[in-house]
Amino acid sequence: MRLLATVWFWVLVATTLPIFYVIATLLLLLAPIDPHRRIAARWVKFSCHQYLRACWPFWRVTVEGREHLPNGPCVLIANHQSMADILALMGLGYGFKFVSKASLFGVPFIGWMMRQLKYVAIERGRMPSMQQMMETSEQLLRAGEPVLIFPEGTYASGPERLRFKRGAFKLAAICQVPVVPVVLKGTSELVFEDGPMFAPRSHVRVIVMPPVPAPPVDDDGDALARQMEQAYEKWLGQTFRPLPGPTKPPT
Numbered sequence: 001m002r003l004l005a006t007v008w009f010w011v012l013v014a015t016t017l018p019i020f021y022v023i024a025t026l027l028l029l030l031a032p033i034d035p036h037r038r039i040a041a042r043w044v045k046f047s048c049h050q051y052l053r054a055c056w057p058f059w060r061v062t063v064e065g066r067e068h069l070p071n072g073p074c075v076l077i078a079n080h081q082s083m084a085d086i087l088a089l090m091g092l093g094y095g096f097k098f099v100s101k102a103s104l105f106g107v108p109f110i111g112w113m114m115r116q117l118k119y120v121a122i123e124r125g126r127m128p129s130m131q132q133m134m135e136t137s138e139q140l141l142r143a144g145e146p147v148l149i150f151p152e153g154t155y156a157s158g159p160e161r162l163r164f165k166r167g168a169f170k171l172a173a174i175c176q177v178p179v180v181p182v183v184l185k186g187t188s189e190l191v192f193e194d195g196p197m198f199a200p201r202s203h204v205r206v207i208v209m210p211p212v213p214a215p216p217v218d219d220d221g222d223a224l225a226r227q228m229e230q231a232y233e234k235w236l237g238q239t240f241r242p243l244p245g246p247t248k249p250p251t
Helices: 002-028 038-053 084-092 102-106 110-116 127-142 167-175 222-236
Strands: 059-064 075-078 097-101 120-122 147-149 179-185 202-208
Touching: 002 038, 002 110, 038 059, 038 084, 059 084, 075 167, 084 097, 084 179, 084 202, 097 102, 097 127, 102 110, 102 120, 120 127, 127 147, 127 167, 147 167, 167 179, 167 222, 179 222
Parallel strands: 059 202, 075 147, 075 179, 097 120, 097 147
Antiparallel strands: 179 202
């Protein structure tokens, strides 16, 4: 069953993704009446979410707490577990831009559309790329667009969570917008990190928590990052790795 579910998923992606891309490209032609490309974005989010929702009969996806999503700009944060995370989050039906690793922007069809829809690229470990990500995200927020960031920066699929980086929370302070925590459950059981194997049965849950007010405008985001770590420990039943402490001198 595991092999069958995996083969079926990837065959379906390979055969339908080019069609979805062509439709999205045609919708981008509506730019004169849709300058923010929201119609194409809605189509992309809907079609991509179907790979989890309708691809395999023994996969379930439930989305809870949509009423907590604000009407204006905000910084959405989510725990990061596997490649299925963004597919699950697209089921929110919410017009956000998301920050993703730069390598994905070169993937045929997927990366091409990410560029067209102006999602935000980042190269981990490169300070100029981090600065560019912050500037682009700030521009989006000031233009009224919600931005989704995975504050762990990469997958944390083991028993411990990775420490939250403070960039998402600093952005919320700079732009004075709320932080909206989103809890993902079940995606790491569905597929481990980048796969390629998928479980034959899975229940993925996407849970939107109440917004957290923006920290003071001059806040560096660290205190809110630690506060959110404590909240996610409770929501997920997982602990975060200890912060590195001072090393003891040799005796």
